[in-house]
Amino acid sequence: MSFNLRLLLVLCLLSAPAHALVKKSSSGLCHDESSRYYATTQHFTAFNTLDDCLRSGGKLPKQAKSQSSSQVAGYTREKFGHGWQDVDRDGYDTRQEVLMSQNTGTLVFNSKGRVIHGKWISFYSGQVFTDASKLDIDHVVPLSWAWKHGADKWSQEKREQFANDERNLVAVEASINRSKGDKGLDEWLPPSNQQQYKARFMRILKLYGFS
Incomplete structure (x- = not known):
């Protein structure tokens, strides 16, 4: 050679x-x-x-997205209601309410009254986003995690309240939200604001009486 x-x-x-x-x-x-x-x-x-x-x-591949929640016995998203609700009946569902309340810039709506632009600082990374389509609304305490830690014993009304409670919701980038999945504090922490995330997670547990 x-x-x-x-x-x-x-x-x-x-x-x-x-x-x-x-x-x-x-x-x-x-x-x-x-x-x-x-x-x-x-x-x-x-x-x-x-x-x-x-x-x-x-x-994530399609099968990976559903793997963790599908393994939680009895859990389906419908157990916490059929998607986002318009809790106060003002024409805006919970996703829109969170985007509006956590916006730090000038909001722009489309012809159907849905938020399309603004300014959001991700609680999980600190990155700034202006396009609403790039954001997920994440449950700090995930729904399937809640299900297997006691929410399966709740009434349907309480589960729907939990799913739409803005104290448990943050507008964050889709990529990090999907990497989190349904993990609890012992399995996942965000890249930024870890202490604040822990405190918020524990606050929600206390508010809803998790053991």
């Missing part, structure tokens, strides 16, 4: 990641080692963590 060929092989080995903990496929899906597509994903960008991959604009 010539010297130039040996040098080329060494450079290739040095430039290749020793172990891709998370692979972002060419289609933008983030696969960690629990994904069934991890081994077969050959063309990818490597990330150290799933959060890093999601923050880069990646998405």
